[in-house]
Amino acid sequence: MSRNSKDSESKYSGRQGGGKRKKSYARGNAPIKKKMEKSPLSNQEGIRLNKYIANSGICSRREADVYIAAGNVTVNGEVVTEMGHRVQLTDDVRFDGRRLNPEKPEYILLNKPAGFFVTGNPEMGGRTVMELISKATKAKVAPVGKLDNKAKGLLLFTNDGTLAKKLAKPKSGIRQIYEVKLNKNLSNEDLETIKKGVYIEGSKVPVTDISFIDNKPHDEVGLEINSIREHIVTRIFKSLGYEVESLDRVVFGGLTKKDLPRGRSRSLTQQEVINLGML
Known part of the structure; x- marks a missing residue:
């Protein structure tokens, strides 16, 4: 099951206090030819790039600084090597070409009751399944697949875009x-x-x-x-x-309603996540 992410701004650029300009090096010690231009997001609040990478589960912040300096990280298609660089959650941040998601992956299984909308704009007074999992997670999870308003049963939610896409369009179905x-x-x-x-x-x-x-x-x-x-x-x-x-x-998939009453939800175990990823 996967990871996703977002864009950029730099805290340090050019000379600092009259000091020497630092050289930027990509992986393999090759100098970076194309420097990031100042973004209009410069003065907007964002998240430090090393924290963004650490939140995605790739490595610690300290290790992230090493990878950033080595040129392993791109923001919106541009290599960034500057310490303290800030990005927005809407930016496309990649590590060795793999897009990152700064949120911890979460997987919630709901035993949906009838009478709840899954997607779209419910009619006035209609209730949505998001109400039922609001206490289970604060992450921006989305349902995998659909169930009609009148339908009941198992519904999976996740912020793992890679897994969601895989389950939504597997070759032989789920x-x-x-x-x-x-x-x-x-x-x-x-x-x-x-x-x-x-x-x-x-x-x-x-x-x-x-x-x-x-x-x-x-x-x-x-x-x-x-x-x-x-x-x-x-x-x-x-x-x-x-x-x-x-x-x-x-x-x-391999998930069942065992010990999951109607209207209740639970987080998947690590083994269940692994099993879904192998489907």
Whole structure:
């Protein structure tokens, strides 16, 4: 799962108190040919570059100073070697070409109740899932994927842009299991049709498995699918003349609802983060 980041300004430039101008050296002791110009952000409050790098988890501040001096760090495409250089959170800061995120990566799993919007502008009086995780983190996390307002179940939030992008568009999709309640009993014939894969807008939607839930009426089924297409579960059943009355995502990747009551959230363990990154 990844890292991101942002831009620049310099605290020290040119001669200081009549002293000698320091030479700037890039990696390999080659002098830097192109110097950063004064940015309009010079007088704006920002964060010291070494702190920005340390916050991203690359190294300590002291080590960051060494890497900065060696020319390993760029800000908005320009090599910066000046001690005390300040950047904004909107700047593109890279270490050896890798874009950094000054925030500590966080991963929050929510067991979403029905009646909460995930994205977009909710109607007047509507509530959003961000209310439910407001006490879990102060980081600017975003949901990975979507769940309808009426849907329930697992929803992952993170500020790790690399992981979020990977999970949103994996080659084979991410494993998800839903418990679905329909407006009427699902026929055995339609169950077999779904199992073979139905076509939505001319594209076949492969289904890993579908079955009736033990000791439940046949209007309740379990569906395992990897597709991340929007509203795909609802659209599968609608194509065969069924309406989804209740939708609950009980598995997302290797994550489950175990010990996570409805409306509650928790941070992922380090091992869970590693497992997601291997999907």
